[in-house]
Amino acid sequence: MAAHDDSLWDPSKSSVFSGFYKLTLEERRRRVAAVLGLSAEEAGALTGEQGLTDEVANAMVENALGRFSLPLGLGLHLKVNGRDYVVPMVIEEPSVIAAVSFAAKLVAGVGGFQAEADEALMIGQLQVARYGDPWQAVERLHAAKEELLTLARGFLPHLTQRGGGMRELEVRVLPAPEGPEHEPLLVVHLVVDTLEAMGANLVNTLAENMAPHVERITGGRVYLRILSNLADRRLARARCALPEAVLEDFGLPGEDIAEGIVQASRFAQADPYRAATHNKGVMNGIDAVAIATGQDWRAIEAGAHAYAARAGQYGPLSRWKRDGGVLWGELELPLALGTVGGPLKVHPGVQVALRVLGSPKARELACVFAAVGLAQNLAALRALGSVGIQKGHMALHARSVAVSAGARPEAVEALAALLVTEGEVRVERAQEFLTEERVAVGAGEAPTLASLKPPGGE
Secondary structure, eight states: OOOOOTTTOOGGGGGGGTTGGGSOHHHHHHHHHHHHTOOHHHHHHHHTTTOOOHHHHHHHSTTOOOOOOOOEEEEEEEEETTEEEEEEEEOSOTTHHHHHHHHHHHHHTTTOBEEEEOOOEEEEEEEEESOSSHHHHHHHHHHTHHHHHHHHHHHOHHHHHTTOEEEEEEEEEEOOTTOTTSOOEEEEEEEEEOTTBOOHHHHHHHHHHHHHHHHHHHSSEEEEEEEOSOOTTSEEEEEEEEEGGGGOBTTBOHHHHHHHHHHHHHHHHHOHHHHHHHHHHHHHHHHHHHHHTTOOHHHHHHHHHHHHTTTSSOOOSEEEEEETTEEEEEEEEEOOOOSBSTHHHHOHHHHHHHHHTTOOOHHHHHHHHHHHHHHHHHHHHHHHTTTOTHHHHHHHHHHHHHHHHTOOGGGHHHHHHHHHHHTOOOHHHHHHHHHHTTOOTTSSOOOOHHHHOOTTOO
């Protein structure tokens, strides 16, 4: 695990974020910059004011036209392995950051999350065809294994010198998808420790370099030579335990909330239709941190969902159970993350986001990701198993609706509260309130909740 700068990462400083959501945007920016010791330039990169330039954007993608913005917020109160984290999250859905912060605070109050991550082992695949007898080809590959391992290490000298590089070579024979009368698929796996890199470029380059040697040994032809995004040698796990009493909410005892969470977990284990939505909730949190920190979130998604189907039926990435008055939760998924390379070097906002996290190494970063995913899942199941997901979600969604309806910034909270109270969180209804009260958009005094109440309202 990476060492943190104790001057910035004193756990006692987490209290400075108390009531953070009540501050104005500018107040939040000032507080974050002060607490985390960010320079004006770093703060500007984090908020987007001095973020990605046209020149950098043009170098990052083909046919660049400009830049596209999404909200960046902070997940708060996350404690993992005894350390407090402030978590940058980029997402458009209004309830996600609030949910992960709430659940993280709940778990932090009883000790926080425990998490661990495997070494950064990635798999490169070489698909061999037209090789003749499959078992003779397998024998030839096994006989040449040490030669191939030596060649592979030679293609990754710098990675090998740093303690990573080629770890293992495996050979697989897969049934032909067309049926037993067709040639089986011969697949060679190159298992590589990519250390701090996500590893796609490293593994793909190695696979390309190794292809001619595999062809020479098997007498066949290598077609695909590319990494696998099912990074099942690179798993991360997070766990938490909450006394059921601390779950009391919504006018319900903690035991009832815990039972609702467990029943939701059972549902996901039994039904792929439910499991897909269950895992989407987990990935709400993980994807948001992945985007903020410049990770390949598409690869993370692909690996997570493939891993969820490893038993032959798609299932949940997390599970919950009750035992002895305690609610236990655990999450496991593949997480191919990097702290070097790609957009991490060129995107200024990504660089500062990683600094906000304490500049962790890849395995520590995976622990944070897993804890965020489990926190997000806890928040969702807590609501689903009791009062339903819409109560909290719609309260946050109402703010977006108020903005869409044309409310001035000072009126947004008041109008959103009214929409939730009435139970009609729709742009059309918000516009009706604005019209009925003759509120001029962009002019005059901002309306209050009292002035926006409908005739006869309480």
